Amino acid sequence: MRKAERHNALLRLIASETIGNQAELASRLSASGFKVTQASVSRDLDELGVVKVNGHYILPRPAEPTAEFDRVDFDTAGETLIVGRCPSGLASAITVRIDAAKIESIVGTLAGDDTIFIAVKNSIAQNGVLNRLKEMFPYSEGDA
DSSP, rough: OOOOHHHHHHHHHHHHOOOOHHHHHHHHHHHHTOOOOOHHHHHHHHHHHHHTTTTTTEEOOSSOOOHHHOOOOEEEESSSEEEEETTTHHHHHHHHHHHTTTTTTOOOOOOOOSEEEEESHHHHHHHHHHHHHHHHSOOOOOOO
């Protein structure tokens, strides 16, 4: 499986569970079908900016929005798709934040390296989702 998919799975695990060590992360990722070692998990954590606090891993959360992390340009593609562009390597982390917001009109998200696809229920929902994304990522640009 691709690195971006592995990163996204790793971020989702950390967002949803309390995990205290790399061996546990490697085991959980392996159980999900990813071929990983503790060393590859260590590199992934470093690349994603995941840190250990009080004995467990947490997602990177800047104290204040930073232009690099929060810079996402959104645009529409048809009536039910939104495409987000961001700095290289950040699409998975940004997609995890979008998924965590549980925006009801979003049917699903998909992250690559610097591109995010967001499927919405219908053309009416598309504009509302764009507005919500702009609230989440204040340095964003795009149609609304």
